[in-house]
Amino acid sequence: MDTHAPSSRIGGFHKFNVAERIDSVAKFAQLDDADKALLRNTGNLPAELADHLIENFIGTMNIPVGIATNMKIDGQDRLIPMATEESSVVAAVCNAARQCYDNGGFVTSMSGTEMIAQIQLTQVPDPQHARLQILERKEAVRDMCNACDPILVKLGGGFRDLEVRVLDTRGGTMVVTHLIVDTRDAMGANAVNTMAERIAPHIAEWTQGKSNLRILSNLADRRLARARCTWRLADIGGAEVRDAMLAAYHFAEADPYRAATHNKGIMNGISAVVMATGNDTRAVEAGAHAYAARSGRYSSLTAWEVSAEGDLVGSIEVPMAVGLVGGATKLHPSAKVALKILNAKAAEDLARVIAAVGLAQNFSAMKALATTGIQKGHMSLHSQNIAMMAGALGEEIDLVARALVELGTVRLDVAEEALQRIRTSKA
Numbered sequence: 563m564d565t566h567a568p569s570s571r572i573g574g575f576h577k578f579n580v581a582e583r584i585d586s587v588a589k590f591a592q593l594d595d596a597d598k599a600l601l602r603n604t605g606n607l608p609a610e611l612a613d614h615l616i617e618n619f620i621g622t623m624n625i626p627v628g629i630a631t632n633m634k635i636d637g638q639d640r641l642i643p644m645a646t647e648e649s650s651v652v653a654a655v656c657n658a659a660r661q662c663y664d665n666g667g668f669v670t671s672m673s674g675t676e677m678i679a680q681i682q683l684t685q686v687p688d689p690q691h692a693r694l695q696i697l698e699r700k701e702a703v704r705d706m707c708n709a710c711d712p713i714l715v716k717l718g719g720g721f722r723d724l725e726v727r728v729l730d731t732r733g734g735t736m737v738v739t740h741l742i743v744d745t746r747d748a749m750g751a752n753a754v755n756t757m758a759e760r761i762a763p764h765i766a767e768w769t770q771g772k773s774n775l776r777i778l779s780n781l782a783d784r785r786l787a788r789a790r791c792t793w794r795l796a797d798i799g800g801a802e803v804r805d806a807m808l809a810a811y812h813f814a815e816a817d818p819y820r821a822a823t824h825n826k827g828i829m830n831g832i833s834a835v836v837m838a839t840g841n842d843t844r845a846v847e848a849g850a851h852a853y854a855a856r857s858g859r860y861s862s863l864t865a866w867e868v869s870a871e872g873d874l875v876g877s878i879e880v881p882m883a884v885g886l887v888g889g890a891t892k893l894h895p896s897a898k899v900a901l902k903i904l905n906a907k908a909a910e911d912l913a914r915v916i917a918a919v920g921l922a923q924n925f926s927a928m929k930a931l932a933t934t935g936i937q938k939g940h941m942s943l944h945s946q947n948i949a950m951m952a953g954a955l956g957e958e959i960d961l962v963a964r965a966l967v968e969l970g971t972v973r974l975d976v977a978e979e980a981l982q983r984i985r986t987s988k989a
């Protein structure tokens with residue numbers, strides 16, 4: 563053991579100011595002045611604000627925001643901000659949307675804006691009896707929930723329904739109460755968690771059980787965003803392309819190993835819009851993957867079919883717990899501009915746009931995979947990252963990237979050689 567190694571046990575780090583924290587980390591990790599200056603430059607997120615968004619704040623991490631063009635959703639043309647570090651993700655959405663634009667674009671809908679909060683009861687002597695005891699008190703539960711958030715009720719939201727499940731687990735039988743709450747334009751985590759904590763002691767008292775967890779479920783299956791779209795055969799390159807794409811979908815539908823990557827592609831689009839608008843990417847990702855496994859076997863979030871006319875029809879249905887208020891949506895300056903660009907009128911509107919982006923992303927990934935292969939489009943865009951990793955600057959970046967694409971090998975060593983050649987020829 564290295565007795566001179568610096569200690570990570572830093573009591574009261576959270577009480578330091580930002581400059582003190584940076585100094586402390588710099589000492590620990592031997593950061594130089596340039597590193598420290600980088601941390602101090604928080605870009606368009608003021609340090610005072612960021613310091614209140616998270617704990618132990620020392621700096622920001624910039625993620626590029628790109629605009630997906632060509633999107634027509636429910637007859638309306640939209641520009642979609644996407645925050646992602648991955649090349650070809652934005653291009654893929656533009657590409658899919660371009661190929662369905664003349665046929666009307668995407669049609670979307672939403673199942674509602676209801677979230678579920680769970681209250682776990684253990685050690686209930688008579689679980690079935692307890693279940694009915696809770697259900698009988700629906701009116702009392704409604705009143706207590708709504709009293710937690712009168713403003714939400716005024717906005718048209720609040721308690722909607724009560725469900726009680728008896729769950730057999732390795733730790734014994736549990737009684738799990740679901741509060742169904744319409745959270746309107748908020749994602750709603752804080753509202754429903756407050757309600758669950760308020761109701762739990764009463765439920766425990768009514769049933770003589772022991773209340774344990776009180777927290778929302780991210781399997782937001784009462785908040786499903788849906789999008790569908792028809793790509794005409796002539797717009798996608800004919801029946802051979804369509805059938806290869808369908809075979810790709812059937813593979814994902816049948817095989818969880820493939821479905822995980824197929825859905826990762828969908829989440830490339832979904833998470834990018836969720837992130838750009840300051841919403842909770844982990845909540846949406848957890849919901850999407852849980853929903854993809856709802857049958858007991860993990861499968862595709864999208865479905866692909868052939869229409870009566872022989873065209874390719876895609877659809878997606880995915881839990882979409884996003885808000886226009888709450889979390890960082892109204893605080894982060896970039897999120898505020900993103901929401902302005904989107905011109906979303908309600909959380910439901912944003913959720914529907916995001917579903918359409920997920921479907922578009924899946925179309926492009928499947929098409930690329932089933933035709934030219936992903937490397938051609940993805941790697942030709944990724945070649946710019948490799949060029950920069952090799953040290954290319956300014957106009958060298960495009961020159962090196964182009965050389966990599968021409969050589970058909972997007973590798974760091976090849977990029978370094980290409981950069982060397984370019985610099986030698988200029989010297």
Ligand SMILES: CC(C)(COP(=O)([O-])OP(=O)([O-])OC[C@H]1O[C@@H](n2cnc3c(N)ncnc32)[C@H](O)[C@@H]1OP(=O)([O-])[O-])[C@@H](O)C(=O)NCCC(=O)NCCSC(=O)C[C@@](C)(O)CC(=O)[O-]
Pocket residue numbers: 632648649650651652653654655656657658660823824825826827828830923926927928930931936938939940943
């Ligand atoms: C990359 C493309 C779009 C090239 O596609 P292409 O057909 O070679 O491009 P093009 O030059 O003919 O352009 C067609 C349209 O694509 C868009 N486009 C084209 N280039 C750009 C660009 N630079 N910036 C912005 N938009 C671009 C743009 O809309 C353009 O229309 P235009 O504007 O010219 O009228 C295509 O190959 C593609 O869609 N590939 C899919 C890429 C993808 O899915 N990337 C995600 C990362 S890979 C991954 O993580 C997921 C995966 C693949 O594993 C998921 C899975 O397995 O299912």
Ligand SMILES: NC(=O)C1=CN([C@@H]2O[C@H](COP(=O)(O)OP(=O)(O)OC[C@H]3O[C@@H](n4cnc5c(N)ncnc54)[C@H](OP(=O)(O)O)[C@@H]3O)[C@@H](O)[C@H]2O)C=CC1
Pocket residue numbers: 711712713714717719745746747748749750751752753754778780842844845885887888889890
């Ligand atoms: N997914 C998860 O598992 C968890 C997520 N989180 C985090 O919770 C945050 C999101 O919680 P959320 O409750 O949405 O955010 P907030 O509590 O920040 O904001 C929501 C509140 O905004 C007010 N409000 C104002 N206008 C409206 C409107 N039109 N519609 C609805 N509410 C309105 C309501 O409060 P009022 O009525 O009092 O005015 C509402 O409760 C995120 O940061 C997320 O990361 C937290 C715990 C768990």
